[in-house]
Amino acid sequence: MHIISQQGYIQQVSIHCVIFGYQDKQLKVLVPKLHFQGDFWALPSGFVYQDEDTDEAAKRILEDRTGIKDVYLESFKTMGKASRNSRNFLDRLIELNPNTLDDETKRREYEWFTRRFIGIGYYALVDLNNVVAQKNEIDESIEWYPVNAIPQMIMDHNQLVDEAIESLRADLDRKRVAFHLLPETFTMKEVQELYETILEKSFAANNFPKRVLELNVLERLKKKFTGAANKAPYLYRFPKQNESSVKN
Amino acid sequence: MHIISQQGYIQQVSIHCVIFGYQDKQLKVLVPKLHFQGDFWALPSGFVYQDEDTDEAAKRILEDRTGIKDVYLESFKTMGKASRNSRNFLDRLIELNPNTLDDETKRREYEWFTRRFIGIGYYALVDLNNVVAQKNEIDESIEWYPVNAIPQMIMDHNQLVDEAIESLRADLDRKRVAFHLLPETFTMKEVQELYETILEKSFAANNFPKRVLELNVLERLKKKFTGAANKAPYLYRFPKQNESSVKN
Structure with a gap:
């Protein structure tokens, strides 16, 4: 022991x-x-x-x-x-x-x-x-x-x-x-996959980003460079200091 | 003391x-x-x-x-x-x-x-x-x-x-x-008022009953007699034994 x-x-x-x-x-x-x-x-x-x-x-x-x-x-x-x-x-x-x-x-x-x-x-x-x-x-x-x-x-x-x-x-x-589980920057698709994984259900791709952006907690960064400019997704960032950790 | x-x-x-x-x-x-x-x-x-x-x-x-x-x-x-x-x-x-x-x-x-x-x-x-x-x-x-x-x-x-x-x-x-806060029988309007009170927001009357009934926990009873038969609301009942009280 x-x-x-x-x-x-x-x-x-x-x-x-x-x-x-x-x-x-x-x-x-x-x-x-x-x-x-x-x-x-x-x-x-x-x-x-x-x-x-x-x-x-x-x-x-x-x-x-x-x-x-x-x-x-x-x-x-x-x-x-x-x-x-x-x-x-x-x-x-x-x-x-x-x-x-x-x-x-x-x-x-x-x-x-x-x-x-x-x-x-x-x-x-x-x-x-x-x-x-x-x-x-x-x-x-x-x-x-x-x-x-x-x-x-x-x-x-x-x-x-x-x-x-x-x-x-x-x-x-x-x-x-949820954003605490993601890396520093992420795409909306990655947020959706995370929610779908945790909740074990699918969300409509046309509705999900709106719901998440309405939370008003994400910063939108420059587009991710993929070579195909018009399809490049936006990158987002969650400023973690916005969310207090444990409080009692 | x-x-x-x-x-x-x-x-x-x-x-x-x-x-x-x-x-x-x-x-x-x-x-x-x-x-x-x-x-x-x-x-x-x-x-x-x-x-x-x-x-x-x-x-x-x-x-x-x-x-x-x-x-x-x-x-x-x-x-x-x-x-x-x-x-x-x-x-x-x-x-x-x-x-x-x-x-x-x-x-x-x-x-x-x-x-x-x-x-x-x-x-x-x-x-x-x-x-x-x-x-x-x-x-x-x-x-x-x-x-x-x-x-x-x-x-x-x-x-x-x-x-x-x-x-x-x-x-x-x-x-x-929420149903534990209501009397033995209640109307859908009363359920909606309760939710609105607790959540401090309004719900669309045409959508709310559907959402509640989808929970599949209410029994529908006979219509409440009000004198005006076509407007009489249904009464519902929540079988409380369905919901276990404290568990650990």
């Missing part, structure tokens, strides 16, 4: 991060695999210091586990079942990694880790091409998985991803969040 | 309920006023027992404080600022009610109550005509306020109401929640 200071944390509250990226017309999630015997995948997760906003805790956990910082974050769901704990996961981990509980400190950690935790789910939106994900010392690897091919994770982490996707869909128009 | 057992609660997690009703074409919120000197309004709030789902805690708090049970509930926001505590509120309360801290038990309660709490916000949707709100022993009164005329409440409770309204708007189509 990873040695972690239990001092200074709020008791029985945990943070879980669903990191969305977009690549090859697929919505993907970044999932680390733990460096223990047994195939344990888990969302980047952690706890909240007493003097720390939950939003700040989410940012810290995200950066510690993935090297990613300054991303768009939304808290989307709080998991509050009384039965929510990691006992099954940790017992299985210890069974496969018998040295894990070999001293008193680690046994105390086991007690702490296996209590009930109320889990606050955050989703993060990143430009996948721009981030270099880094595993930290508790991870064996970290990879992007298409949302329909995510490995079986510990506890309710797969359910958290499902809830995050549902919230992302609901937030698409209301909070204009 | 109200004597409350601190035993058995999850530490530093609180629950806050925004109870929505609909009356006279106004969206309203049920707000109790505390029975202390000073005008203290506060959302029905409480804590979570160790063996209790947060959803169950919200139901219990709602019933204890208002007499209302079996309502539609959604958790909509978790407030996680490190600075979030009720010290200002309680210090003012004690200033105006000097006997409040007159024994050791109450002083220990003060310490407990004034720590940082992560607050989970739930909204409830009720048929206002059907509920008889009851104040409990810590309340002086309990009243329905139009959302634009809610008194200044303690802590961040007004902000919680604002966040709840934003979530209710986003959930209107996605989760078909």
Whole structure:
């Protein structure tokens, strides 16, 4: 088990991060695999210091586990079942990694880790091409998985991803969040493909650009040079500072 | 201060309920006023027992404080600022009610109550005509306020109401929640008025019914008798068991 200071944390509250990226017309999630015997995948997760906003805790956990910082974050769901704990996961981990509980400190950690935790789910939106994900010392690897091919994770982490996707869909128009998944500049066709991927439906090409431009959040740049001038699409840019990241 | 057992609660997690009703074409919120000197309004709030789902805690708090049970509930926001505590509120309360801290038990309660709490916000949707709100022993009164005329409440409770309204708007189509605010039977015109009230915009009367009926959740009943048969509107019913209440 990873040695972690239990001092200074709020008791029985945990943070879980669903990191969305977009690549090859697929919505993907970044999932680390733990460096223990047994195939344990888990969302980047952690706890909240007493003097720390939950939003700040989410940012810290995200950066510690993935090297990613300054991303768009939304808290989307709080998991509050009384039965929510990691006992099954940790017992299985210890069974496969018998040295894990070999001293008193680690046994105390086991007690702490296996209590009930109320889990606050955050989703993060990143430009996948721009981030270099880094595993930290508790991870064996970290990879992007298409949302329909995510490995079986510990506890309710797969359910958290499902809830995050549902919230992302609901937030698409209301909070204009989708642009955070795109590179610095993009065409309207790329925006439409992104919306179609996330919402799993098609939009009429003659209507979609109008709807998006009505949001009044995109800057139109010069035309993309393709050689065939009259068909060159406009490039757009989303000034990210317009959209405040996590607020509480 | 109200004597409350601190035993058995999850530490530093609180629950806050925004109870929505609909009356006279106004969206309203049920707000109790505390029975202390000073005008203290506060959302029905409480804590979570160790063996209790947060959803169950919200139901219990709602019933204890208002007499209302079996309502539609959604958790909509978790407030996680490190600075979030009720010290200002309680210090003012004690200033105006000097006997409040007159024994050791109450002083220990003060310490407990004034720590940082992560607050989970739930909204409830009720048929206002059907509920008889009851104040409990810590309340002086309990009243329905139009959302634009809610008194200044303690802590961040007004902000919680604002966040709840934003979530209710986003959930209107996605989760078909609005019908929980209507009486057992209603006309399409009443549904439209409700949507227009919550979303603060108008819909074309020729398009709205189609959109609502496409949700495929309403039962059409016999025509309402008005004397002028050809103008009598249809009555509709929303089978509430179709929609699961809180799930986690």
